[in-house]
Amino acid sequence: MRDFPRRTGHGEHFAEDGSAGCPAPWDGGPGGWLDRVPARRGGDGTAPSAPYAQVGAGTGPQTPGLRGQLIPRRFDAGARTRHDAVSRGPDPTPHELLRAAAEFLTLHHTEERLGDPGRRIAAARREIADTGTYRHAREELVFGARVAWRNANRCIGRLYWHSLCVRDRRDVRDAEEVAEGSADHLREATHDGRIRALITVFAPDEPGRPGPRIWNEQLIRYAGYARPDGGVTGDPRNAGLTSLAQRIGWPGGPGTPFDVLPLVVQGSDDKLRWFALPDDAVLEVELAHPEYTWWRALGLRWHAVPALANMCLEIGGICYPAAPFNGWYMGTEIGARNLADTDRYDLLPFIADRLGLDTRTDRSLWKDRALVELNRSVLHSFDRAGVTVTDHHTESRRFLTHLGREERKGRPVGADWSWIVPPISGSATPVFHRTYEAVERRPAYVHHPEALERARGTALV
Numbered sequence: 001m002r003d004f005p006r007r008t009g010h011g012e013h014f015a016e017d018g019s020a021g022c023p024a025p026w027d028g029g030p031g032g033w034l035d036r037v038p039a040r041r042g043g044d045g046t047a048p049s050a051p052y053a054q055v056g057a058g059t060g061p062q063t064p065g066l067r068g069q070l071i072p073r074r075f076d077a078g079a080r081t082r083h084d085a086v087s088r089g090p091d092p093t094p095h096e097l098l099r100a101a102a103e104f105l106t107l108h109h110t111e112e113r114l115g116d117p118g119r120r121i122a123a124a125r126r127e128i129a130d131t132g133t134y135r136h137a138r139e140e141l142v143f144g145a146r147v148a149w150r151n152a153n154r155c156i157g158r159l160y161w162h163s164l165c166v167r168d169r170r171d172v173r174d175a176e177e178v179a180e181g182s183a184d185h186l187r188e189a190t191h192d193g194r195i196r197a198l199i200t201v202f203a204p205d206e207p208g209r210p211g212p213r214i215w216n217e218q219l220i221r222y223a224g225y226a227r228p229d230g231g232v233t234g235d236p237r238n239a240g241l242t243s244l245a246q247r248i249g250w251p252g253g254p255g256t257p258f259d260v261l262p263l264v265v266q267g268s269d270d271k272l273r274w275f276a277l278p279d280d281a282v283l284e285v286e287l288a289h290p291e292y293t294w295w296r297a298l299g300l301r302w303h304a305v306p307a308l309a310n311m312c313l314e315i316g317g318i319c320y321p322a323a324p325f326n327g328w329y330m331g332t333e334i335g336a337r338n339l340a341d342t343d344r345y346d347l348l349p350f351i352a353d354r355l356g357l358d359t360r361t362d363r364s365l366w367k368d369r370a371l372v373e374l375n376r377s378v379l380h381s382f383d384r385a386g387v388t389v390t391d392h393h394t395e396s397r398r399f400l401t402h403l404g405r406e407e408r409k410g411r412p413v414g415a416d417w418s419w420i421v422p423p424i425s426g427s428a429t430p431v432f433h434r435t436y437e438a439v440e441r442r443p444a445y446v447h448h449p450e451a452l453e454r455a456r457g458t459a460l461v
Contacts, residue, residue: 102121153414156395178267179273186220195387213321213322214324241264245264310447311445336371348367
């Protein structure tokens with residue numbers, strides 16, 4: 001459990017008073033919502049994890065990284081997938097596509113002060129008539145990706161929407177190139193711990209030619225190995241995808257609670273393949289505690305970049321199904337959800353026991369006390385490793401700043417209260433004490449139902 005073969009942040013730097021320094025954020029922004037998709041039990045009914053159990057199977061040698069190496073495992077003929085079985089539904093009609101295109105192009109020209117959009121809309125109409133689709137200009141893609149972040153009702157970190165960096169890889173459809181591009185995305189986003197807000201946009205869906213799909217929920221996720229006793233070693237959220245990856249040839253990792261899953265990618269050629277992420281693309285932070293010296297021996301860690309991979313970027317009627325994007329973590333996403341939820345790592349009883357708390361009754365507030373210490377550990381560890389992270393109090397204030405800026409520009413801000421309010425100390429943050437209107441706008445990042453099925457490893461035919 002103490003073996004950390006991947007990078008674990010910068011060297012530890014402390015001020016003269018012994019406090020850890022926190023890196024100034026790059027001009028991107030936090031995730032804030034990337035890990036707040038409701039956790040659920042796996043489709044196979046597996047129980048929550050017992051994170052320190054080991055698995056005996058799947059401990060073969062680690063697969064080499066990418067860098068041009070295709071992992072030569074595919075489905076056999078009896079286990080193929082079909083894009084039409086996991087598509088987002090019927091393609092829009094030419095009329096629907098043109099209407100969406102005109103709405104987006106008008107928004108782009110209006111906000112960027114580009115003048116009358118008539119000529120651009122006419123060009124899109126001709127392209128749709130000839131090909132059934134149209135292609136965004138580079139500046140339209142950048143604007144659309146940024147506004148999609150601005151429109152994300154569940155994201156508290158939208159103050160930074162205008163600084164999202166966009167990597168245009170719309171020429172990429174092959175699974176291997178998507179995996180390579182995703183690893184490059186992680187390297188660029190990690191930025192030696194000063195996390196950048198970044199999106200990489202791969203090929204879109206086109207009539208009769210679907211774009212590539214990344215089955216993983218995020219580019220970096222930890223495996224969940226089902227055990228004979230019905231429990232899971234690792235992250236139960238990923239038990240289905242872990243099982244799928246093993247069925248298509250992944251030998252598994254060493255069996256720790258923090259084995260990084262391979263990327264499972266479906267290219268436009270319809271072949272489902274797996275790719276091990278290179279070590280230099282995965283930055284992890286070992287978790288310690290500012291007071292309890294025994295905490296480090298628990299062997300806890302988490303990855304630095306929350307890069308969502310299975311949401312569709314929809315711009316002007318065009319769907320980009322593989323468009324991984326990230327901000328940086330808000331500490332509660334890790335400490336109050338990933339490591340604490342009962343159907344994730346479920347660490348609160350374990351932490352409470354180590355703290356010597358009375359767990360016989362909830363009235364002792366042992367869960368609350370353990371939760372606070374777990375979140376202190378996350379913030380402390382990211383700070384001392386030199387990795388960007390934000391806290392829920394700071395981000396709540398920044399969200400209200402974003403609200404004010406947008407309203408002064410005449411742009412009402414949609415928000416989902418249940419997602420904007422942090423999962424701990426909600427009433428101690430300013431976002432708790434007001435209401436919001438959850439208005440859906442386009443462009444947007446959209447969770448299509450079949451993408452959720454893929455992330456659970458169940459979208460097979």
